[in-house]
Amino acid sequence: MRDGYAAWSGQTIQPSALGSPSVPLWYETAAVGQRLASVLDQAALQDEQTQQTLAFLHGHWQQAMAWHPTAGEVGGTGSLLDRLCRQLKLSADERLLLILAGMAEEHEGFVASFVGLHPRGEPFPTVGLFARLACQGLDRGEAWRLLTQSALLRLGLVRVVGEGAWPERSLRLADGVWAALQGLINWPVPPLQVLTRLDDGWLRQSDVCYLTDRLQSRQALMVALQGEPLASHIRLAQWLAGLGPRAVCFEVAGQPEGVVDQLLQLCLIHDRIPVWVGNPGPSRLLGHFPWPMLCAEADPAWLASLPMPVLPVAAPRPSRALLAALWQESLPELAEQAPELAARFPLEPRRLWRVQGDARALAGLTPLDAGTAYTALKTRLARGGDSQMRRVTPRAGWDDLILPEPATQALHNAVARLRLQSQVLDDWGFDRGDTSRRGLRLLFCGLPGTGKTLAAEVMALALHAELLVIDLSRTVSKWIGETEKNLAAIFDEAEATRGVLFFDEADALFAKRTDVHDANDRFANIETAYLLTRLERFDGIAILATNLRQHIDKAFLRRFEFVIDFPEPGADERAAIWRRHVPAQAPLADGVDFELLALRYPMSGAMIRNALLGAAYEAAATDGPISQSGLERAIALEFEKTGRLCP
Template identity: 45%
Template structure:
């Protein structure tokens, strides 16, 4: 078991690939097993004779005429200088002894070739294709002391305790089987194989825009720990697990290290943690563990990594990780990138649109990895059309990559409405344009000029639209979304609010996650459902209703895009909430001139109008809102199409009368006292 002093050991060729190195070491072990069997069985026959013939052929093919004597040392003694072999990386990382390296090779023989599996099956007391502990003792131990050392290694040695080497079966130790960790053997041979129990995730990694974050003291401490290979836990916390995941990958890249991202199940077993550790060591990568969260409010446990000799990165929500590991813990907060960092990120990700980086930063507050993916999409789209990428290409990529299933009460709209279709008093239109400007110029005002000094809730814009139904609140939200070149998420709060305790917060969290992923404008309809005047607490449901309102207020404050809440009754909204808004926009019922503009807007230029149609008459006689005018215009067009005629005055009057009936309003009668058009 010990190294052999005074003996010359031929090093393996440093030019061998991992697969060639593994094949050579397996053949050398086959030669040693051949010698042992020849000494044990003087006249082998049957399957044993065939086994000896296979071992002889395997060794001779690898030895190429050289005697076994030149390889009498251990595999660890034969390693050569140069690029580390996966076997050497694993041995160095776990601090394996020379004997443990040979035990791993013996345990992996059945994985190397079916001929080795047949030989070991013939030697196993239960006819299992695996080497036994007893066989290892005969191969590697020269006396009782070395057998005791072998037994100790198999109980307490790092190969076993770290999970690289497993002992399977029942009965006396010497009859049990030696096995390598799941899928580890192909990795030692240079194949990028992973166990089914380990779920990897691959993402693009970008450092653009992270310069300030990488210079923050906690991040610098983490970089030092990574560079030194310190055995520690580096906890990256973010409200959005995707942000933590991207930052973890960026952190390892900034340290000049390769990494692997693993999505953990909600309850990872110690065996899974061991598999991740040995696979990461053999590959020479830093493991990044992303905690799995259930729907119920439980805190997932970080798997024990005590046997792992290097840094482990863990991605979690703030306060959302239970850590019992005794190793040093470094926590790095992953706040969302500020406007100046976002501007730098887009300049780096899309130098073709460098001059519009501020606009991209305002529209799409993404992470660097997401920006790189969007940039790749935009360039490909432009290349297919033989031109340079533009803002429309970026918008198309963000929209395509943000695909997500939406819960009931949430609609996703691709905005088509324009400012020309929005009929409002000039002062109201100016408020809407100012809100968009506030988003676009956040970098200049908050970062370059230093306003609000990093106050929470300074980023993003929150508006309240107030007015009767049909006055254009949803249309205005659509126009603003189109101006920002993003989608519109329309949320009916009356449907999202649940009667079940805790469900409302979950539903709202999904809404905000979707909006942030899509960089969409959020439009909350029926805001009274949560933002009505707070209830007096009389039971648990009242208490929870106020908690739900508090949750939405806090989440709105963190939302960095445009959030719009709409109500038909401003007086029902809690004044405490109104103070948190950037602007309140009133949508009054349209006056005569606005109604005329609305009629002209909703009757397209291509619509065939009869000569008796007088829009001024309709605008003057019927004091209705824009939604009713739109519905009446469309209904009149269908009446005309059914009559195979142009749209006439009578078609429009009949359609208006029916809209009055639908809305429950009193019909003011026909212009000039004419009789009703209804049958």
Template identity: 35%
Template sequence: MNTGTDGSGEGTAADPGLAHLMGRLALVEERVRRAVDARRAGDPEPDDPFRGIYLSDDAVRRLLDEPATVPGPDPVDAVRAAELAARAARARAEGAPLRLDGLEQDFGLLPLDTELLLVALAPDLDRRYEQLYGYLNDDVTRRRPTAGLALALCGTPAASAGARARLSAAAPLVARGLLVVEEPERPLLSRALRVPDRVTAHLLGDDSPDPALIDLLVPLTSGILPTGLADRVAVALRRGVGPVYLREPAGGSARSVAADALAAAGRRALGLDLGRLVRRADPAEAVATAGREAGLRGAGLVAAPVEALAERPELLRTLAALPVPVVLAGKASWDPAWADRAPLLADVERIGADERSALWRAALARTAPRQPEGAEAPAAVRHDAAAAFHLTPEQVERAARTARQQALLSGGPLTDAHLLYGARAQNTSGLERLARRIEPGVGWDDLVLPPPVLGQLRELAARARHRDRVLGDWNMRPGGGRGRGVMALFAGDSGTGKTMSAEVIAGALGLDLYTVDLATVVDKYVGETEKNLERIFTEAAGVNAVLLFDEADAVFGKRSEVKDAHDRYANVESAYLLQRMESFDGLAVLATNLRANLDEAFTRRLDLVVDFPLPEAAQREALWDRCLGRAVPRGDDLDLAFCGRSFELAGGDIRSAAVTAAYLAVEAGRPVGMAELVAAVAREYRKLGRLCLPSEFGPYLELTR
């Protein structure tokens, strides 16, 4: 047999593990040679080209007359095996990895299992064995060893129950995917044996993951966060306790804790995405393949999120029963029906402000491009720029890479804007099916509000930015199952700037704004409104954004005295909302024109209540100037001071009038002047049901006609 990887004998000396494998296969070759010689000696027509297609009378007579024999051990083989074992012992003493030995230990193989595996492996490493096995099978079309031939080459009687059991579905070789017994419709001794390509590649020194798992394996972040819980879990893993279930909050670090625990237990970590797994056509087969991959690498599996398999508990049971360390992670409480063995349960603490900053620093350092010698170091970005984002360590890693790519695209250094873009890119798209996403395009300078109102808005932004520090690190969160969310009420007449203020806050935090469409929430059927709201809150928990409930009094209204079934179910909706708001971890803004209609119980749960007054004359003048902008050409007769002083309009109405005036000016082919502005105001008055009075329009009254 060829003992080198290229058939020349070269290439194995530098790799003790490969040399050991080839030495073991050389012993198989000797047994095959003796079996071929024995067959030729008793074969009346050894050169028959039609062998296996028909049976001659002589062949039938030989089958009946010759007893079934098993080749006995050869003394020369024993000597060679002893020499090979001595070389392997020296290699192990020198610390050289012998993959075949590792396979025996990690998969619990018996010596007979290893011999059967080597017999089945031979055709994948030397194509001569296809023809030799075809001859020994008495069928040139069957070029892999059958179970009967493999047992005979291993010197084991075909009638041995113990030997046959090593090829059963429950035996380590088959159950763990090291050997495939094909053609189940045939008798056992006639079934072909095959070694999967991934096992062959592993034995040859290739650590590339199984192609069937490429889309299921996810990278893990480790070695950054405190390892207190990880060390305790590692102790349990070393003692064989398992599976382990780590429950985490939104933006938690369960996968990183699991990776640290496996590393402390002396194992690698393979991340398995259960959300992708459940969408596979063959999820059970993928679970078995993942277990084999972990065994080949001496690794443990980190599988998340378990909620993805809540409707497929049989997959969770299979996953938890794998004979490799398995650490499951998710946000849901563990259901005992998910596994036959009770798992080790542990809760993962939230990532604190300092830990999140450390994650960003490490991720940015790992993704930083290599600087040429003598180049000036790039300016550092503020790691607290993304402090409002609740991201897992893996999401932080992806966000840092996205930020680097955006910086490369812009052709400049990495900035806070790139960092925020990368963080926003980690948001899932599920909430967009339930709410309208608005990418903020305005800032603090675009708000024209009284100073007290602006102060409250800045306080709201500060609460969202520093809630991890105050509620988490400083433990200022009350009990009762309350979350770490920030809730605010924006109350005021239509057009006073409530929605725009929510957009400004979202922009200041680097977040997107999601406006909930209440038409898709309120449902006339009992219980459907709560289901719709639950879907929104659930999706919002996985999205770093500002959630705006416009016209909030429609769903957050006062509870009333129960006089009929309608009142009772309406009160149930309100009670559900009260409880759900307390457990919400995000930033939510309720906007209403009718503050008096909101239930007092909602108001008590709010962090801030911001009243938006109608603008005064000076503010209206500033609004006119801001709404017209700098790109709109202005006529010499434009008198914005008069407009601000005379027309008592809200900011939204002023914006609408400014747009109308711009259209009128474009149509007339001249700059925006008082004629266009007054005509636009008159249109707004008619929309609002107001009269154009001389006391308001003064000398411009004629322009309204």
């Protein structure tokens, strides 16, 4: 025996402060220690270390009896250990194996005992020590059978570690098992807070009721919730509320190896139903888990590889009424705005819970209103690091946009259409399962500088969204399939962030399809066909800008809800644009006549902006005001840049 044990021989045992679940553990470890002492008492030769060990083990048992004199037979019916043994149908020897493997985590005195008894001085019991405690005589066959076939080892609760001869290997508990048996819940990843008590009747459907009963059983199976991500998350939140506190949900995609196994072990001990979001990572125990599990967003290939029965259930798409009710559940203060918020930002309970937390925190600075919710949404909507788009925070409003009345009215109608989609498609029944009816697709046609980009920015501000300007030079690729891949990422990001997608100078992407003369023509037509399909399925706002309408394929034109022409501004519009671009604090010389400039010079809005800015810099350089002559010189430069004669 090794030295260092005497320091523990006189320690007093105190009952655990964790409550009744831990009492059987410390009592049973003392009982197993007394059983070990009985074995050591039979040794013919006992050195000083052995005598110290025996003194501790006997004294420890006497103190345990003093603290728990009515315990009688070891074991009971109320502890987590008792429940685990019943549910896994563990024998008395398997219970002994579990307690022996965990004794080093219960008391430091057992650590010193095992160090002295272990051939390599490790602070753990050995396989041979278990065999001596569990078996009578020299036949250890039953101990070897348990150590190779027991559910404790199959489920990883107890492990045989080390090298060398089998009897000299160590017995160890998996991380967190002993603390869990004492009633502590220390999940390696935090459970998801995703439940909602809103019920639209889905939980009462016969197939869902049947699967709910199966989830409460003790049979190994996997219930797979399948559908679109939004639908799966919402139905999962409803199901978790229906299953109650036994169900515990984890996002496991991308978790390191071993995490899923530890979660399964803790679910076993605490009698929980594990619920997975995403594909669990590598797991040795998943196929051996003896109880039901529930998963959502699982890969079909992963489901097909599972050894247990897999029971699929469809996650139907939530109605707009349910989406609005989720918003109202999270932020009751915005009940009136809930339908509009749900139409623009259909979110699952988990993200809504985060948005409402952000909104309430912001409400300490501003009132809790729809604007606060929109501000909170900007940080909670998914964002990718896509270099093919430029994110613009819109600032221009309707007053900044000067267009002919037909174009302005068409833009207002487009915004109203998006806000009224829930009423028309859902309440009035025009949806009929046609996904192409959702979202909004607009085509802006006009020469450069006529206000197409500004109009897109105004719409984004009106819809409380970012403007996602696509960089076509990075989108179109010479490599086969890369353009489609880039476009798919762009559309996915726009749908996730609910941003306004803006393709400027889209002729290159949305031009007419051509006759096939070579491979380049064939692949260009494939890209165009993909765009037609993806644009039709897009559940957001897509704006395409082109200089020449005749360059756009007619198949695209049929898919736009709005085709808006942006003509060059007339004299009245030009005068209004001149005045709009002059800041209130800018110094203007007497005699500046914007009406005269508008009548004399046929310019686009972009040319007017550039000319006014050039005149401002000239005035600042001479420390004078912006004059009529300075404006005319700047106008002449703008015409020269465009290659046009200045009137």
